[in-house]
Amino acid sequence: MPIEDFEDLAEVAPKGVRLEYVDGRVRTKDALSVEDFEELERHAPETVRLEYINGKLEVKAMPDGNHTSIFMWLLRQCMQHLPDLDLAPERGVKAEAYRKGRARTDGFLAPVDHFKGDREWSDPDGSLMAVEITSRDRDTNQRDRIDKPVGYAEADIPVYLLIDRDNNTLTVHSEPKDGRYQQISRHPWGATVELPAPVNITLDTEKLKDYAD
Structure with missing residues (x-):
């Protein structure tokens, strides 16, 4: 994920959801509930496709x-x-x-x-x-x-x-x-x-x- 997309995503994260950017990947600092994930996904930039897999936030690549x-x-x-x-x-x-x-x-x-x-x-x-x-x-x-x-x-x-x-x-x-x-x-x-x-x-x-x- 480009740093610009991460910054846009972090701006719309629900209260209590702390995101971090490590080695080009976005992760949550704390456990993420499915409810918080859905709120984050609803407000994510159009260039960011999010999934919630195995209790973790994942970013799916845009199709070529x-x-x-x-x-x-x-x-x-x-x-x-x-x-x-x-x-x-x-x-x-x-x-x-x-x-x-x-x-x-x-x-x-x-x-x-x-x-x-x-x-x-x-x-x-x-x-x-x-x-x-x-x-x-x-x-x-x-x-x-x-x-x-x-x-x-x-x-x-x-x-x-x-x-x-x-x-x-x-x-x-x-x-x-x-x-x-x-x-x-x-x-x-x-x-x-x-x-x-x-x-x-x-x-x-x-x-x-x-x-x-």
Whole structure:
């Protein structure tokens, strides 16, 4: 996070929330409640995307062009094969046990009008899939590969699809039980990938090779 963004964020922090800037990262000096996080997020600058994962404040990188192109590729697949569903971009989701986490998904697959009337953070009940596309930031490994599979499984989101730009793979997590996905499969870009129930579509991922960087 640039120091300018941190300074803008610190100015709108709720009373009692003390932020610090260490090695380019923003952290809280004290334990952060989900209520204080939501207030901070509501007032954050437009250039700052915040998440609340494992009880900690996280900053999600802004998407670059390849990130956006990958999402649009997946959106076209879903529109073609799942016309009665919406793949919502940048959807805030209540994740983790007891809905205490706040994750900003790159894509969230759910029935049409599932998000009608919601505010910033939606309940995961009735959803089919969460999607993350890795970004070029230092926290990707912990956030997308370790913390979010747990948070989404604890929220009983049936499928978690990770499109990993670091190693050009898709990782499909499914069958959440007791806070863990029981089935995990990894596929190279270019493979034919089956997304299991309740998504039930086949992805031809050859196009993803165009976005390798």
